[in-house]
Amino acid sequence: MFCNECGTNHPIYSNYCTADGAVLETKINGKANRSKIEFCASCGGKVASSAQYCLHCGGNLSGFSLQTTQSVIQAIQIPSKKVDLPTFNSSSFLSKNNMKNxxxxxxxxxxxxxxxxxxxxNYAxxxxxxxxxxxxxxxxxAKELRSLSFVEEQIKSESxxxxxxxxxxxxxTFVTLLHNINTTFDLDANAFSESTKVTFHQENLMLAGLxxxxxxxxxxxxxxxxxxxxxxxSLGEPLIxxxxxxxxFIVISALISKVKFGTDSKGVFGEILSIQAVLKFSFIDALLTGLFLALIVTGVSAYFTYYGKNIFVFLHEKSQYxxxxxxxxxxxxxILAVISIIGFSSMDVSEIVGVGTAPIIAVVLPLALTHASIWIMNLAHFNPLAFKMGMWDGVHSISINLFSSAKGIQNSIAEDYELEDMLNTLVLTxxxxxxxxxxxxxxxAVLLxxxxxxxxxxxxxxxxxxxxxxxxYALVMTVLSVASRLKFEVFADQEGTNIAIYSSILPSFLSTFVMAAICFAIGGFLKKRLASR
Structure with missing residues (x-):
């Protein structure tokens, strides 16, 4: 079908032009005129005035002098199910098919x-x-481990x-942990006139579980x-x-996994033991993580299945945004998949976990691989990576970028042995x-x-x-950086350790934006140069 105004060819099931909204015709009346054609209408490449087809994309170069056309009533056609565009329809939102699917x-x-x-x-x-x-x-x-009954017996026998x-x-609990929900544990214990307070908080420590x-x-x-x-x-309604x-389901799992314990007991010598403990998972984090994963991951997979090879035709009809x-x-x-594969193949487990036991290796290895891949991805986009470690003697910090030299790093962490050990374990060689x-x-750079x-x-x-x-592109990178920043805190009686590894929002956005814009422009320039030959 051809546009009555601009002459653009459209699929046979279209009724109106996507460029100007004009009525489509079954044909265009007018004589062909190729003398005025300088650029291909399909790819924009420069063409000779005498050419009938574009040398770059094979498109027809025939121009038309539009004359009065006669509108035709188009027969209603059922498009192929692979290119049927699902639209959101509030009236059929809770229809039988949508609910069933x-x-x-x-x-x-x-x-x-x-x-x-x-x-x-069970494996853990x-x-x-x-x-x-x-x-x-x-x-x-396993039952005694979950209920801590062996700890109860030990405490009773000793006190x-x-x-x-x-x-x-x-x-x-494992459902919640696999979804990388932020965790907080607080313990307040009093025994023999002495009190102990323990606080544990982690963000994105279980990123590998995703x-x-x-x-x-x-x-x-x-x-x-x-x-x-x-x-x-349609696909939109059942996806929502x-x-x-x-x-x-994820929010309910996080709420059920909350553990709260409080007791006041007396020992054989009259001593009093008071314990108040709470283990909880972030409600907001569970809500956002569940919604984001369901919409994005399931949506991408569902749309690829729904459209098949026509998925890119579907995307082409959408806006640039x-x-x-x-x-x-x-x-x-x-990019993340390639970095992870290369990192996994070149990773030396012994340097990361040392001569550790099986439980330590099973936990540390996937954590190191997952976070290291994201750290390298930030560095690959020239985003500075900040490392902070809070100890009893103060806060130790350093920022590393792709061009950081060994001398510059050593000057930044001179006599800072704790930070040096952490960096050598995680990112440095x-x-x-x-x-x-x-x-x-x-x-x-190549992919952009x-x-x-x-x-x-x-x-x-x-x-x-x-x-x-x-x-x-920079917005997606910034969201990934913020969502994957690592934070770990353990405090006992106001003394402890906190570790944070992250890429700052503004520098991450700006450096990624500049890199993406330059590489995208280079690709566009190459396309334009090749099309003009």
Missing amino acids: ALIAAVLAIVLVLVSAGTIM EQMFLDFIEETEGEVVS GMSLSLPTIYGIT IVPIAVLLIVGVVLGYLARKSKS IFSGIYTL VQYTVYSMLLFIV DGTLPTLVKLSFLLP IFAGFRLFKTHQSQIQQILLFGGF
């Missing part, structure tokens, strides 16, 4: 997450029980005090997309319903960044240039495209 996906997701959490819980329990048996020579069952400790964890729910939601997204396509229904149910956001996220997924890390900027070559439109405002893509 959403509930099937929600039940599948909840079952898979519970099975995964239960499997990991067994490792810990074996560790207790090897070090203490005591055989403890004569009878305590009734609560179950400290269960399958919902691999499990992400894998589950990718599978669920495939199922949801298949169900929507099979029932010829599913996201609400899944988020509610949607296109640049989606492509920016896809680029980050590719022989006092400086490894060579692979220093070359890591090449990966996003390729994105510019593919997405840049030579017939539109070039500055606007560069600024838009750079802004959206």
